[in-house]
Amino acid sequence: PCLERTEGLPYALYIRAGRDGTGTRRAVESIATGLRWRQVQEPLICRGDWSEDFLDAGRELGAAMAAGLEAGIF
Numbered sequence: 001p002c003l004e005r006t007e008g009l010p011y012a013l014y015i016r017a018g019r020d021g022t023g024t025r026r027a028v029e030s031i032a033t034g035l036r037w038r039q040v041q042e043p044l045i046c047r048g049d050w051s052e053d054f055l056d057a058g059r060e061l062g063a064a065m066a067a068g069l070e071a072g073i074f
Contacts (some may be wrong), residue, residue, distance in 0.1 A: 003035065012034055013025070013029075014058050014061055015046065018047070018048070019048075021045040038074070041065070043060065046058075
């Protein structure tokens with residue numbers, strides 16, 4: 001019953017990757033496709049050594065997603 005109730009929901013993806021992140025992206029997109037979720041933004045992939053900028057980028061992604069949901073855009 002959960003699958004039917006969540007079908008069509010929007011999602012955004014944040015990936016923290018040491019090098020690439022494309023395998024993770026493919027895997028999540030495959031799962032989301034099976035669940036019939038809608039990707040509403042390009043995935044945010046933060047690569048390389050840790051940076052505080054990753055936190056800011058994640059916050060921006062979350063804020064954009066929240067604003068879109070609140071405004072009924074997604």
